[in-house]
Amino acid sequence: MGLPGGKYPFIMKPDGVASIYGPGLADGPFPEHYEPLECPIEKNPMSSQRINPTIALFKEYAFTTFDPKFPFVATTYRVTEHWQTGLMTRYLSLQVEAEPQMFVEISEELAALRGIKNGEWVLVSSPRGKVEAVAMVTKRWKPFKIVGQTIHEIGLPWCYGWLIPKDGGESANLLTPTIGDANTAIPEYKAFLVNIEKLPEKKPAKKAKGR
Numbered sequence: 001m002g003l004p005g006g007k008y009p010f011i012m013k014p015d016g017v018a019s020i021y022g023p024g025l026a027d028g029p030f031p032e033h034y035e036p037l038e039c040p041i042e043k044n045p046m047s048s049q050r051i052n053p054t055i056a057l058f059k060e061y062a063f064t065t066f067d068p069k070f071p072f073v074a075t076t077y078r079v080t081e082h083w084q085t086g087l088m089t090r091y092l093s094l095q096v097e098a099e100p101q102m103f104v105e106i107s108e109e110l111a112a113l114r115g116i117k118n119g120e121w122v123l124v125s126s127p128r129g130k131v132e133a134v135a136m137v138t139k140r141w142k143p144f145k146i147v148g149q150t151i152h153e154i155g156l157p158w159c160y161g162w163l164i165p166k167d168g169g170e171s172a173n174l175l176t177p178t179i180g181d182a183n184t185a186i187p188e189y190k191a192f193l194v195n196i197e198k199l200p201e202k203k204p205a206k207k208a209k210g211r
Contacts, residue, residue: 025182025183026054026182026183027052027053027054027182027183032046032047032049033046033047034047034049034050034051034052035050035051036051036179036188036190036191036192037051037055037057037063037065037177037179037188038063038064038065038070038177038179038188038191038192038193039051039065039073039191039193040066040071040072040073040149040151040193041146041147041149041151042066043147045146045147052182054182055179055180055181055182056179056180056181056182056185057179057180058178058179058180061128061177061178062127062128063127063177063178063179063192064126064127064193065193067127067193069195070125070126070127070193070194070195071152071193071195072110072151072152072153072154072193072194072195072196073151073152073153073154073191073192073193073194074124074126074153074154074155074156074175074191074192074193074194075153075154075155075156075189075190075191076155076156076157076158076172076173076176076189076190077155077156077157077158078157078158078159079099079157079159081095081098081099082095082099082157082159083159084159085158085159085161085162086159086160086162086168087162089159090159090160090162090164090165090168091164096164096165096168099157099159100165100167100168101133101134101160101165101167101168101169102131102132102133102134102156102157102160102168102169102170102172103133103134103135103136103156103157104122104124104133104134104135104136104154104155104156104196105136105138105140105141105154105155105156106135106136106137106138106141106152106154106196107137107138107139107141107142107143107152107153108137108138108139109142109143109152110141110143110152110154110196111135111137113152114196114197114198115198116135116137116196116198117135117137118135118136118137119134119135120134120135120198120199120201121133121134121135121198121199121201122134122135122196122197122198122199123196123197123198123199124154124156124175124194124195124196125175125194125195125196125197126175126176126177126192126193126194126195127193128174128175128176128177129174129175130174130175131156131169131170131171131172131174131175132169132170132199133156133169135198141153141154141155154194154196156172156175157172158171158172158173158189160172161173161174173189175192175194176188176189176192177192
């Protein structure tokens with residue numbers, strides 16, 4: 001039904017009307033839940049199709065599934081103290097003081113499983129690379145129970161990897177997969193498989209900030 005004056009409500013669309021799905025997309029027509037390509041469970045609990053069959057896979061890049069060497073799910077995110085990759089905010093002394101270096105958030109349960117304490121240095125690895133980070137053991141992360149399995153997740157900010165600040169740390173994108181979304185080719189930065197292990201103490205770790 002048009003609005004007064006002959007206008008249709010969905011003004012961002014050429015025809016002005018709503019649609020169940022957008023024509024011309026690689027997948028569809030109806031929304032469906034797919035698991036990420038790198039996933040620790042073997043079956044999609046909501047569909048017979050495990051992953052999106054139309055995703056863009058780039059054969060020259062490494063990825064894995066169900067590998068005991070990489071049993072944990074990682075995700076990446078922004079932090080309040082830094083803008084995007086930190087390219088601007090890591091030049092500011094107060095911002096760097098608030099969040100000086102790469103860290104990894106892990107649950108108390110995963111910390112106990114791997115013998116990791118808050119503030120210790122750990123190595124996070126994937127089939128693509130390795131990143132050293134300070135462990136932040138927090139109550140806000142909890143294991144998941146999915147299809148009878150206990151799934152541990154860790155979190156990494158993606159605002160480091162440049163030379164400022166000194167000893168800021170490596171980029172989380174050394175770990176992330178290159179798996180393109182079917183329509184936009186955006187990679188799966190929010191869910192991929194990793195391992196985490198405690199590093200021998202090689203330098204004093206700055207105390208991780210609790211959240």
